[in-house]
Amino acid sequence: MEKKKEIFYEELSLPQPETKDLILLDLTDKPFLIIYSFIFVFGIVLTILSI
Amino acid sequence: MVVSTQLIILIVYFFFIIFLGILAMKKVKGSEDLLVAGRSLGMMFVSVSIAAEYMGGLGTIGTAEVAFSQGMGVIWYHIASACGLMLFGFAFAHYYRKYNVITVPEYLYYLYDIKSWKAASLLNVIGYWFFTIIQMTAMGSLVASVTGFDLKWSALICGVAMTVYLLAAGMWSVAFTSVAFMLTIGSGIPLAFWWVMKYEIPLLSTSGGIGGFAGLANALTASGLNAEHLLSPFSLGFMVILGYFLGGVLGIPAAQATINYSFGARNWKVARLAPVLAAILILPLSIWTGSMGLYAKAAGLTTNPKLALGATLMNINPIIGGIGIAGIFAALVSTVAGILFGCASIMAKDVWQRWLHPGTDDKYLTKWTRLWILIIGVSSAFGAMTLPKILHQAYFVYSIRSALMICVAFGLWWKAAHPNAAFWSMLVALVGGTMYQFSIPINFNAFFHLHIAIWCGLLSFITFIIISLFSRWTAQTANELPPMVYKKNKERR
Numbered sequence: 001m002e003k004k005k006e007i008f009y010e011e012l013s014l015p016q017p018e019t020k021d022l023i024l025l026d027l028t029d030k031p032f033l034i035i036y037s038f039i040f041v042f043g044i045v046l047t048i049l050s051i
Numbered sequence: 052m053v054v055s056t057q058l059i060i061l062i063v064y065f066f067f068i069i070f071l072g073i074l075a076m077k078k079v080k081g082s083e084d085l086l087v088a089g090r091s092l093g094m095m096f097v098s099v100s101i102a103a104e105y106m107g108g109l110g111t112i113g114t115a116e117v118a119f120s121q122g123m124g125v126i127w128y129h130i131a132s133a134c135g136l137m138l139f140g141f142a143f144a145h146y147y148r149k150y151n152v153i154t155v156p157e158y159l160y161y162l163y164d165i166k167s168w169k170a171a172s173l174l175n176v177i178g179y180w181f182f183t184i185i186q187m188t189a190m191g192s193l194v195a196s197v198t199g200f201d202l203k204w205s206a207l208i209c210g211v212a213m214t215v216y217l218l219a220a221g222m223w224s225v226a227f228t229s230v231a232f233m234l235t236i237g238s239g240i241p242l243a244f245w246w247v248m249k250y251e252i253p254l255l256s257t258s259g260g261i262g263g264f265a266g267l268a269n270a271l272t273a274s275g276l277n278a279e280h281l282l283s284p285f286s287l288g289f290m291v292i293l294g295y296f297l298g299g300v301l302g303i304p305a306a307q308a309t310i311n312y313s314f315g316a317r318n319w320k321v322a323r324l325a326p327v328l329a330a331i332l333i334l335p336l337s338i339w340t341g342s343m344g345l346y347a348k349a350a351g352l353t354t355n356p357k358l359a360l361g362a363t364l365m366n367i368n369p370i371i372g373g374i375g376i377a378g379i380f381a382a383l384v385s386t387v388a389g390i391l392f393g394c395a396s397i398m399a400k401d402v403w404q405r406w407l408h409p410g411t412d413d414k415y416l417t418k419w420t421r422l423w424i425l426i427i428g429v430s431s432a433f434g435a436m437t438l439p440k441i442l443h444q445a446y447f448v449y450s451i452r453s454a455l456m457i458c459v460a461f462g463l464w465w466k467a468a469h470p471n472a473a474f475w476s477m478l479v480a481l482v483g484g485t486m487y488q489f490s491i492p493i494n495f496n497a498f499f500h501l502h503i504a505i506w507c508g509l510l511s512f513i514t515f516i517i518i519s520l521f522s523r524w525t526a527q528t529a530n531e532l533p534p535m536v537y538k539k540n541k542e543r544r
Contacts, residue, residue: 032095039237
């Protein structure tokens with residue numbers, strides 16, 4: 001078991017963190033952020049109005 | 052065939068989706084583009100795509116059907132699903148993404164050994180192939196209710212159309228159109244819900260001229276029904292709600308079709324946060340569809356629970372109803388596309404390339420992925436012609452999938468997790484779940500009274516623990532580790 005776990009943890013630690021791995025949002029997300037916000041607000045407003 | 056406003060809106064929408072699929076074709080250059088969209092999807096794109104994929108036949112027609120028969124307790128379905136998505140995001144997504152895997156079985160290959168990966172591949176292919184048939188049948192039933200076509204031919208036409216659409220550009224096609232789908236689902240369904248609650252309910256003579264849930268309660272009471280029970284969030288009972296939670300929490304973190312998009316995320320942080328944002332979008336869906344299902348009951352639009360949502364949308368303002376039907380159609384197409392694509396990915400990548408033909412290069416993998424989309428899609432379309440019940444079996448597929456999540460979770464966080472345990476827990480869940488669901492050789496449900504999700508979860512959980520505790524690690528166990536991992540370790544030494 002020790003052998004297996006040693007190999008496993010080595011694999012998990014393989015990828016080196018880079019700057020591109022830390023970016024959450026960039027300019028390409030803008031149109032989809034607008035769509036997400038629209039769906040979210042539209043759904044909430046109509047639900048409240050319907051009750 | 053009845054040519055209604057709703058049908059015209061549906062046809063225009065269908066051609067728009069085909070157009071988007073063709074646009075996406077230009078982006079495909081290799082198998083990575085086809086399978087995981089080049090691993091370049093941004094956070095909002097991934098979250099919207101996951102939400103669109105999850106809102107399928109069960110989440111729309113299925114929840115309206117349950118609300119029609121048993122009341123608004125169905126809202127727990129999407130609350131449980133949202134919990135499953137959040138669990139996947141916070142606890143699993145970054146592991147999958149860091150390994151650059153394309154399929155869930157591929158990850159089990161890293162965690163355990165070759166036989167676990169083969170068992171997981173088979174479990175996934177069987178489950179998703181069956182699920183594709185179920186969803187194509189649901190899609191056919193919606194088209195049949197709008198067009199008046201025969202249900203069998205509607206299912207066949209929808210299945211073949213979906214196959215052609217996916218052949219165009221694989222995941223880029225699914226990802227491109229999923230944004231359009233989510234926009235249609237997220238605007239069409241709440242708009243129809245609002246219209247029903249605000250303008251249709253007051254028109255019912257039994258509602259007392261008032262709208263909203265108060266008017267709906269009046270109409271249900273006037274129909275001789277227990278409005279207080281039907282509108283209660285606990286109308287389904289504890290066991291069903293527990294089944295929803297187990298199905299969602301145990302099923303989603305290993306659901307290839309849903310989490311496929313996280314594999315295509317541009318980095319592990321995006322893969323981790325996007326499912327959480329998707330969970331927020333899916334939360335209110337069953338309030339909208341469930342209320343429209345109950346409206347169909349209060350207004351006496353149909354006696355068949357499966358037709359509740361379709362009947363409501365065909366009997367309200369034609370423009371609003373047409374937009375609502377386009378929303379339901381979008382939900383169905385996005386799910387069928389995701390499931391069919393997930394099944395073909397596993398078949399091509401895991402079973403075909405890694406298991407049967409290890410020498411297959413990138414160029415041929417792209418060809419084989421398309422061939423498997425064609426084989427699975429067309430065979431499912433013919434299967435959909437013969438499947439009499441639509442959503443009855445869907446939770447069975449969710450349930451056997453829970454075995455995969457149990458294996459992934461134990462592999463990550465339990466040091467004693469043994470490859471034999473992973474292999475046998477998947478096999479026991481598949482065989483035991485099939486016997487329970489189809490009452491082979493006896494009716495187990497009559498004896499145990501357990502939800503199928505609880506049954507399969509318990510079987511694989513207990514099997515995993517017992518076999519792990521009684522299995523020994525030997526030199527042979529180490530030699531059975533995946534060749535890639537073993538080789539790297541040898542090189543280091």
